[in-house]
Amino acid sequence: MSRTVIKVENLYKQYRLGQVSTGTLAHDINRWWHQMRGLEDPYEKITTLNNRTDGDESEYVWALQNINFEVKQGEVLGIIGKNGAGKSTLLKLLSKVTSPTKGSIKVNGRVASLLEVGTGFHKELTGRENVFLNGAILGMTKVEINRKFDEIVAFSGIGKYIDTPVKRYSSGMYVRLAFAVAAHLDPEIMIIDEVLAVGDIEFQKKCLGKMKDVSEGGRTVLFVSHNMAAVKTLCTRAILMNNGTIFKEGDTSHLIDEYIHINNNFSENGIIARNAQRIHQTGEAFFEKVQVIDKANEPVSIMGFKSTVQILAEIHVEKEISDAIFAFSILNSNNDKIVFTEFPENSFKHIMLQPGRHRIKFVIPVQMNPGTYYISPNVMKSSGESIDYLENVYKFEVTKDATEGSHHYRWNISHGNVYGSAQNLSIDKIS
Amino acid sequence: MKEEDKWTEVITPRRGLFDIKLEELWRYRDLIAIFIKRDFVAIYKQTVLGPLWLFLQPIFTSLVFFFVFTKVARLPTDGIPPILFYMSGITMWTYFSDCFVKTSNVFVSNAHIFGKVYFPRLATPLSIVMSNLLKLLIQLTLLLIFMIGFYSSGKLSVYPNWTLVLLPFLICLMALLGLGMGIIFSSLTTKYRDLAFLIQFGIQLLMYSTPVIYPLSSTGGKLRTALTLNPLTGILETFRYSLFGQGVFDPMLLLYCLGFTFVTLFFGIIIFNQVDRSFMDTV
Ligand SMILES: Nc1ncnc2c1ncn2[C@@H]1O[C@H](COP(=O)(O)OP(=O)(O)O)[C@@H](O)[C@H]1O
Ligand SMILES: [Mg+2]
Numbered sequence: 175m176s177r178t179v180i181k182v183e184n185l186y187k188q189y190r191l192g193q194v195s196t197g198t199l200a201h202d203i204n205r206w207w208h209q210m211r212g213l214e215d216p217y218e219k220i221t222t223l224n225n226r227t228d229g230d231e232s233e234y235v236w237a238l239q240n241i242n243f244e245v246k247q248g249e250v251l252g253i254i255g256k257n258g259a260g261k262s263t264l265l266k267l268l269s270k271v272t273s274p275t276k277g278s279i280k281v282n283g284r285v286a287s288l289l290e291v292g293t294g295f296h297k298e299l300t301g302r303e304n305v306f307l308n309g310a311i312l313g314m315t316k317v318e319i320n321r322k323f324d325e326i327v328a329f330s331g332i333g334k335y336i337d338t339p340v341k342r343y344s345s346g347m348y349v350r351l352a353f354a355v356a357a358h359l360d361p362e363i364m365i366i367d368e369v370l371a372v373g374d375i376e377f378q379k380k381c382l383g384k385m386k387d388v389s390e391g392g393r394t395v396l397f398v399s400h401n402m403a404a405v406k407t408l409c410t411r412a413i414l415m416n417n418g419t420i421f422k423e424g425d426t427s428h429l430i431d432e433y434i435h436i437n438n439n440f441s442e443n444g445i446i447a448r449n450a451q452r453i454h455q456t457g458e459a460f461f462e463k464v465q466v467i468d469k470a471n472e473p474v475s476i477m478g479f480k481s482t483v484q485i486l487a488e489i490h491v492e493k494e495i496s497d498a499i500f501a502f503s504i505l506n507s508n509n510d511k512i513v514f515t516e517f518p519e520n521s522f523k524h525i526m527l528q529p530g531r532h533r534i535k536f537v538i539p540v541q542m543n544p545g546t547y548y549i550s551p552n553v554m555k556s557s558g559e560s561i562d563y564l565e566n567v568y569k570f571e572v573t574k575d576a577t578e579g580s581h582h583y584r585w586n587i588s589h590g591n592v593y594g595s596a597q598n599l600s601i602d603k604i605s
Numbered sequence: 606m607k608e609e610d611k612w613t614e615v616i617t618p619r620r621g622l623f624d625i626k627l628e629e630l631w632r633y634r635d636l637i638a639i640f641i642k643r644d645f646v647a648i649y650k651q652t653v654l655g656p657l658w659l660f661l662q663p664i665f666t667s668l669v670f671f672f673v674f675t676k677v678a679r680l681p682t683d684g685i686p687p688i689l690f691y692m693s694g695i696t697m698w699t700y701f702s703d704c705f706v707k708t709s710n711v712f713v714s715n716a717h718i719f720g721k722v723y724f725p726r727l728a729t730p731l732s733i734v735m736s737n738l739l740k741l742l743i744q745l746t747l748l749l750i751f752m753i754g755f756y757s758s759g760k761l762s763v764y765p766n767w768t769l770v771l772l773p774f775l776i777c778l779m780a781l782l783g784l785g786m787g788i789i790f791s792s793l794t795t796k797y798r799d800l801a802f803l804i805q806f807g808i809q810l811l812m813y814s815t816p817v818i819y820p821l822s823s824t825g826g827k828l829r830t831a832l833t834l835n836p837l838t839g840i841l842e843t844f845r846y847s848l849f850g851q852g853v854f855d856p857m858l859l860l861y862c863l864g865f866t867f868v869t870l871f872f873g874i875i876i877f878n879q880v881d882r883s884f885m886d887t888v
Contacts, residue, residue: 177611189886199797270616270723272885279616293721298647307643310636311722339650 176247177282179363179394180268185241185277187263188234237263239418241277247362250385250395252409252426254402254433257451259415261398265289265367268396283362283394286312290367293352297341301332301351304340308355322358329384330354345557350377357384364388367398382408400453400565402430402509427508434509434548434566444473444568454560458495459527461562463488464551466570467535475570478577480541480593483513487534487551489527489562497524497556500534505548505566512547512591513540524556541593542572544583622875630725640732645739663699663744667691674818683820683851685763686755690845692748694817697844700741701779701837702808707733708787709804712795712884719885726881727874730788734780741776752848768847768854775840778859778866782836785869792880816841821853833858836865 238260245251253261266272268279269287294311295304305326309319319326327336330351332343340348366385382404389395389408399405405412405426412429414422422432444465464487465473471486485502504513515538518525548566555561574583630637649656670691674680682690708730712719715729755761794800812818815837824832832838839858846854 181612199799199803267616271720273882274616274618276618280612281614281616282612284613287722289721294718296643296647298650299643303643303646307639310633310639311718311724313633313724314635316635316638 178244179247179282180243180245180396181280182241182243182268183278183280185238185264185267185279186236186275187238187260187267187272188275189237189263190234236418238267238274241420243413243420243423245363245394245396247394248389248392249411250389250397250409252405252412252429253396253398253415254400254405254412254429255415255421257453260418261415262289262367263418264415265365265396265398269365281363284313284360285363285365286356286359286361287365288312288353288356288367289365295340295348295352298339300339301327301336301343305336305351305355308352309359312356312359313361314359318360326351326354326358329357329380345559346377353377353381357381357388361393363394363396365396368400378404402433403511406430430509431507434507446564446567450564450567452562452564454563456559456561458493459489459491459498459553459561461487461489461551461553461564461567462531464549464564464567466549466568477542477570477572478575479544479572479583480576480581480595481572482541483538485534485536485538485549488531489534489553490531491527491529494529495527495553495555495561498527498561499524499554499556501552501554502538503550503552504538504542505550506591507546507548509548509566511550513538541595543589543591543593544572544574545588545591546571547591622879625727625874625878626725630727630731633725633728636724637728637732637735640728641736641739644732644736659740659743660747663692663695663747666695670695670818680819681823683822683845683849685845685849685851686760689748689751689755689761689849690820691818692751693845693848694841696741696744696748697775697779697841698812698815698817698837699744700737700776701783702812703737703740704734704780704783705787705790706804706808707737708784709790710794710801711788711791712880713798713801716884719881727877730784730791730877733787734784738776738780763849763851765848766846766850768843771843771847771859775844778840778862779837781870782862782866785866785871785873788873788877789869792876792884795880795884811835811837816852820845820851833861836862 241264253264255261263272265287266289267274268281269285269289271287271289294308296307299307305323306316306319310316327333330347330353332347332351332354335343335347340351343351364385385395385397385408395408397405397409409426411424412426413420414429414433422429444463446461446463448460464485466475466477467484467486468474468477469484473486483504487500487502499516499518501514501516503511503515506512515536517536547570549568549570550563550565551567552563553561554563576582649658652658654661667688671687674691675682675687685693711729711733719726752761790800790804794804814832814835816832821829821832821838821842839855839862842853842855843859846852
């Protein structure tokens with residue numbers, strides 16, 4: 175039996191919403207002056223605007239309530255849940271960035287947390303200088319960094335740019351170097367929050383591999399991610415959080431199903447509210463509608479075997495975007511992305527979006543096998559940063575019966591998600 | 606083995622008023638060293654003139670003061686050549702004001718780091734004080750060069766004396782006082798972001814109530830009593846006395862300054878620790 179390295183007991187965290195003060199001395203003095211003369215508070219309007227939209231009057235919010243769990247040495251614990259479920263708050267408490275309101279966390283071993291890659295990177299300094307700076311911020315000593323320096327540079331693939339100021343780095347290089355530093359910390363417990371949301375696929379694989387090595391070396395990893403595939407392959411156990419509590423705890427793949435079940439971001443008509451949960455957004459554009467439509471342009475939620483998928487999306491652009499790239503994924507009920515479409519396909523072309531509302535319509539030329547599917551829309555900049563990225567906004571079902579023709583799905587088990595019609599098929603008798 | 610024996614760390618809500626964890630700060634000494642280097646390198650990589658600015662700054666300011674206060678306002682300088690008088694004052698004063706202004710903003714300007722990773726927060730203001738120390742030493746060397754220049758041209762007839770051994774002590778006092786006042790204000794700037802402007806203004810006022818551009822000996826009566834309440838007065842006067850043998854050397858003033866510094870620092874650290882707990886939740 176391996177020993178317990180983290181023990182969380184009755185943990186609560188309360189945040190205060192809105193500030194009592196207006197945040198500037200001038201405003202507070204002005205407010206006080208108004209009060210002295212019996213006038214109404216000149217900043218009242220601002221504070222009411224800041225109140226939460228759901229009519230919740232309370233000034234406090236419990237980000238975590240009554241959290242109890244234990245982690246054993248060598249475990250890779252996945253923490254999943256919707257945005258706002260409290261995952262980041264939990265990791266912040268574990269890494270001492272903020273302190274709990276009630277309860278306790280007992281830890282055995284050195285903790286290194288990676289709440290965001292590149293924390294403390296300084297633009298003016300070179301890659302080399304930043305490795306030392308970032309390493310020290312993360313708790314390494316100079317001797318340790320010196321020892322691992324070559325390994326870090328090799329892992330990052332930065333090569334000769336190591337002595338160039340990081341302000342000249344592309345965002346990809348920046349992330350790679352930052353992750354390389356963090357990946358070479360030698361903690362007994364490693365805490366990771368959504369770092370894999372950035373960087374290219376190649377590098378993400380490398381990171382996942384590194385994390386696997388870390389855990390196989392007997393160290394413990396706590397891992398928050400929206401990347402269910404990564405959670406599934408890496409984590410030995412998972413915690414599903416919902417509304418600041420632990421909803422369920424246990425086997426990873428089981429919890430992922432559960433997560434998709436409660437992650438009902440989708441609405442029947444595909445209308446996306448401004449306050450819908452987003453995986454990432456910059457505020458420059460918002461998807462307002464994503465639907466699967468039929469030939470008559472009507473939204474459909476049930477369609478026949480072998481249907482092709484036609485998508486209608488509406489996006490509201492707040493600020494001109496000169497280099498937009500759209501990406502749509504179809505996910506199955508395991509949250510696996512099974513179909514992916516992006517446009518423009520030429521990586522040197524981008525779409526220019528003027529402020530205003532845009533309608534996008536396209537067909538994904540695949541045929542679907544029976545099952546339940548979800549659409550996940552994403553609009554990105556050419557750098558890869560998501561401008562608006564949502565998960566599972568539209569749900570649709572493909573039945574065993576064909577919409578047209580008579581080729582029905584004749585099996586009782588699933589043979590995969592995408593149906594590929596054999597094209598240009600010829601069967602010739604040759605002897 | 607008892608359960609509670611085996612934990613390396615227990616995180617709970619309460620953190621005592623005096624729970625400062627100096628040994629942890631010591632563990633992070635490499636971080637402090639790297640912060641110092643970062644501050645220094647980053648500042649001088651940015652400006653076109655680079656490290657040259659370090660030397661030009663006190664020289665230019667002294668020249669301006671010389672024209673304004675000596676030529677125009679005809680303020681006395683205790684028989685010390687005006688350029689040296691101002692340069693010595695500015696060098697010491699700049700150190701204090703840099704320490705104070707920069708540490709007073711430490712939460713706001715480091716919020717992005719503090720919100721993401723844990724390390725003893727005091728490392729940041731400490732590194733600020735020390736990276737400025739480097740600047741001070743360079744500028745003190747410059748002052749020395751000027752003094753030698755004045756001696757060799759026979760324009761200087763006042764000499765350093767034994768009180769020069771107090772210099773490290775004076776510098777420490779300045780550093781700790783700047784640090785203490787800075788971290789007290791750092792808690793206020795978390796609440797009022799516009800306080801930074803007020804601090805810029807306040808520091809100017811404080812300079813004029815410190816014998817930087819005039820000697821304490823040129824004042825008298827109530828004004829002089831008021832000036833001696835300023836803990837910086839003792840430091841500046843002693844510094845000039847040790848360099849030039851002119852000015853007021855009063856051990857009582859230094860003792861007062863010492864007491865003032867420790868009280869400020871003590872409260873500063875307590876407030877800093879408390880703010881550290883609550884501030885991170887508002888960013
Ligand atoms: N600094 C803060 N001040 C006020 N509320 C916060 C703060 N940080 C998080 N919250 C709230 O706490 C809840 C949990 O947030 P978080 O831990 O970031 O969720 P997750 O990482 O699972 O998306 C949310 O309702 C969020 O609005
Ligand atoms: Mg989060």
